[in-house]
Every structure is written in C-alpha cells, then in structure tokens.
Amino acid sequence: MKTAELSNLLGAPINWQEPYFTKRDAMALITVTRNNTEKSVLISPRGLMQVDSDNYVLAPKERNQKKVSYLRRITAQIIKITSWIILSLLTIASILLITNTTQARVVLTDSMSPHIVPGDVVIAVGTNWKTPKIGDVVIYTGKKFDGTPVASFTHRVIGGDQTSGFVVKGDKNESPDVQKPVLNEIEAVMLFTIPSLGLLLTSQSLTLLLFTFFGLWLIFDAFRMGRK
Structure with missing residues (x-):
C-alpha cells in the first residue's frame, strides 16, 4: 500500500506505518473531516477503497x-x-x-391598468421633493365643479404645466380627465409600486397572515426544541 495513494483518496496527508495488519482478514477504516466535508477509506488486505463510513460504523x-x-x-x-x-x-x-416625506396609497380601480392594477400600493413623494413632468404618475385631489374635494386620483401626466394645469389621464381611459390640476392640487408624484401588497392589507388577509406566522413559529420552535 502506498501512503501517497491513501493521502490522495482522503484529500489529506496521512503518515501510514506498515505493516499494520496482524491478521489476514484485518481491516481499518480511516475518516478525515475537513471544512464540514468527510472522506473515508477502507483499508483491507485487498487494497484501498473509498467508502461511506456510515455503512460500516455508527458515526x-x-x-x-x-x-x-x-x-x-x-x-x-x-x-x-x-x-x-x-x-x-x-x-x-x-x-x-x-x-410625511412619502405617501403610500392602495389602488382601488383599474384606470391605470395594465401598469398599475387594483391592489397595488403606490409609493410617492410630495411635489417639494419631485416636480411632476410629462410621463409621471401623480396623485391629485379630484374636485367637483364647485371646488368641493371628491377623492384622490392616481393618473399619468400627458401634457400641460404646473401653472395652467396638468393634463392627466388614466392609462386605460380613452380620454383625459376633465380636471386639469395645478401644482398645489397635486398631492404626490409616484416613485414606484409594490404589486398586490394592498390585497394583504384587508382584515381577512391580515388574520390569515397572523395565523400563518404563528403556525410557522410553532413549527420552528418545535424543531428547535427537538434538536436540544
């Protein structure tokens, strides 16, 4: 048997002193553990054989x-x-x-689909942080003809300016909005959206998430206790 061959199989330097076997059927199992990996070689009168130590001894x-x-x-x-x-x-x-640096709004209608759909959450900043320009999606205060606020709308700027008013339109809508909001009527300018997050903010979804996290915690805790 060659020491170099044994070292090569185990991937580690081995100082093997011969003769080792005193009986004809004697065998030896050498296992080397390095970097959380394990290699084993079975030494017998018939030669060397790389094996899985679990098949021969109880680890x-x-x-x-x-x-x-x-x-x-x-x-x-x-x-x-x-x-x-x-x-x-x-x-x-x-x-x-x-x-109040940023705003988070849940989209309720499909007027901006397919780019923004119901259930998406829009993250936006005020106009003091980002000036709206053509192509931006803005959140503005919709008003009746008498100036009474109705609701907030999330639509895209397709024209106009901050003085005469911006022309805004939902991506899915065929025509622009009747109202042309000026700068002080624009609440925020969109930075990005978080898809479908708003669907998780309903009471039913939050309850389901609570039970899910509680269940996962119980499983993890049971696994941890079982390992002690």
Whole structure:
C-alpha cells in the first residue's frame, strides 16, 4: 500500500506505518473531516477503497451534531440577515411616512391598468421633493365643479404645466380627465409600486397572515426544541 495513494483518496496527508495488519482478514477504516466535508477509506488486505463510513460504523454523536450545527448556523444566519433587512426597510418606511416625506396609497380601480392594477400600493413623494413632468404618475385631489374635494386620483401626466394645469389621464381611459390640476392640487408624484401588497392589507388577509406566522413559529420552535 502506498501512503501517497491513501493521502490522495482522503484529500489529506496521512503518515501510514506498515505493516499494520496482524491478521489476514484485518481491516481499518480511516475518516478525515475537513471544512464540514468527510472522506473515508477502507483499508483491507485487498487494497484501498473509498467508502461511506456510515455503512460500516455508527458515526460518533459529536460528528453528526457538527453537520447539524453547521446547517443550523447557515439557516440561522440567513434568517437573521433577512430579518434585519426587513426590519431596516420597515423602519425607513415608517420614518418616511411619519415625517410625511412619502405617501403610500392602495389602488382601488383599474384606470391605470395594465401598469398599475387594483391592489397595488403606490409609493410617492410630495411635489417639494419631485416636480411632476410629462410621463409621471401623480396623485391629485379630484374636485367637483364647485371646488368641493371628491377623492384622490392616481393618473399619468400627458401634457400641460404646473401653472395652467396638468393634463392627466388614466392609462386605460380613452380620454383625459376633465380636471386639469395645478401644482398645489397635486398631492404626490409616484416613485414606484409594490404589486398586490394592498390585497394583504384587508382584515381577512391580515388574520390569515397572523395565523400563518404563528403556525410557522410553532413549527420552528418545535424543531428547535427537538434538536436540544
């Protein structure tokens, strides 16, 4: 038997002293663990053979725990990083909303489809942060002919200016809106949308999410306790 051949199979330097076998049918199993990977070689009078050690011996408890703990550490790290990202985004969003820097509106109609559909959430900033221009989607206050506010509309600017009034139109609508809002009637200019988030903000969806997260927490806790 060659020491170099044994080292090559195990991927690690092995100092093998011969003769080892005192009996004709004697065998030896050598296992090397490195970087959470494992290689085993069975040594017998017939030569060397790379094998799976689990087929020959019961693995020590600490070796199995090492494999499990490695996977657990990776999983825990992924969960931790994801949680911090979500928490950071929620914190930033909360600060922006509280300070009235940004606005979040749930789209209720399909006048802007297919680009913006009911259930999407529009994230927008005030006109002091972004001046509306042609092509922008704006949120403006719709009014009756007597000036009474009706509702807020989310439509696209297709013409006009901030002095004479902007020409706005829903992407799906055939004609522009009757009202031409001036700058002080525009509440915000859209930055981006979050698709379908508004569908999760209903009471039924929030209840379902609550039970889902609670169930996942119970499963994770049971899994964690079972590993102790």
